[in-house]
Amino acid sequence: MFIRQLKYLVTLADIGHFSRAAEACHVSQPALSNAIRNLEKELDLSLVRRGRNYEGLTAEGERVVGWAQQMLSSYDAMRQETVDAHKNLSGTLRIGAIPTTMPIVPLLTQSCQASYDQIKVTVLSLSSDEIARRLDTCDIDIGLTFMDDKSMDGFLVYPLFVERYVLAVRDGSVLQGRTSLTWAEVAELPLCLLTANMQSRRIVDAAFRRAGVSPRIRMESDSIFALYSQLRCSDFCAVVPHSVLSLIELRQEIAMVPITPGLSRDIGLVVRRQDPYSPVITAALEMALKTPLQARFDSLISGVY
CATH class of the missing domain: 3.40.190.10 (Periplasmic binding protein-like II)
Incomplete structure (x- = not known):
């Protein structure tokens, strides 16, 4: 058994296509296919379901790939240790x-x-x-x-x-001089938030529920960078972790205030x-x-x- 055989098998499982897996491993397709067949012979197991094209791994192949991933990780660590x-x-x-x-x-x-x-x-x-x-x-x-x-x-x-959630706004006049807002006050603002399937959004939704309010959502995205762009280009406000401020700490047009009661993870x-x-x-x-x-x-x- 050779390390390259394990690498070929793991790459094939990840990419799901013989030609593209061979390209990723910088070898010809016949070389990759033969190496995997030789591994199957050595283990006396069928690892790959073959038809006219790659059809996936067998149950035994799934288990062998798991072991191969661990062995490749240990091999890389050993090489680095030298x-x-x-x-x-x-x-x-x-x-x-x-x-x-x-x-x-x-x-x-x-x-x-x-x-x-x-x-x-x-x-x-x-x-x-x-x-x-x-x-x-x-x-x-x-x-x-x-x-x-x-x-x-x-x-x-x-x-x-500890990640703390804050309100970010482009138009500082929205804050009316306040140094913090409640969740009820934030709910009344036009908001851009992460999409509901994201864990950070579920945390924010729970805070609104505890306050007994429904937020006024104008825009949603699964990208924190898209929220930042929306914030800079519109009058929408965003509820974001304060760690995101590292994106905008050098900009002069964004105002930030804490939301009470505090929300953190x-x-x-x-x-x-x-x-x-x-x-x-x-x-x-x-x-x-x-x-x-x-x-x-x-x-x-x-x-x-």
Whole structure:
């Protein structure tokens, strides 16, 4: 059994097409197909359902892919471990982040990438459930998500900051000089919010229900960046985590105020339980956890930015 056979099988399972999988692995289709057939012979198992085209994995193939993903992750960690005393670290760090935390990922990775210029970072916007699934299958290395989410049970969680929800407006006169608003007052404003299927939106909806009010929603999006664009180009207001202010802290036209009673969630980094971690993951965690995010975000809640 060769590492490349496992890589070919995992890539085929991920892409679902022989030719495109071969292209992704930089080999010919016959070479990829033959390698997988040889793996099947060695294991004495049928791993792939074949017709005129790729039709998916067999039940045995699904299980073997799970083991292959873990073996490839351990192999990558072993290769990284051979780098001399963590000098000249190289490799890819794969991060899955819930949508509202996407703007802060560069704050967490910049120190690591500045210290190790051969580390490449891949960032995916994922739900908490998808982060858990991809951690389990070794498709990502680190998750950035809600710490109290039940799907994070069994993983190692490192606290980063407490996310606080605020009202953002372009026209500061809407605030009428107030330094905070109630949820009932916010509900009367024209709002742009995340879509109802997103966890951050469900948190906000619960706050409105507790206040006994229904919000006046004018625009919805599943992208925090789309909300920011809408905020800048219209008179709509947005209820967003204060960490999003890192997008706009240098702009002068956006006013921010807290909403009472306060609404907050703990955000943290999540990783698989394994020993040892690869040097790239270890270095990234160490540097990210030293980043003073809480003080930075809390300092942005009052005033106009």
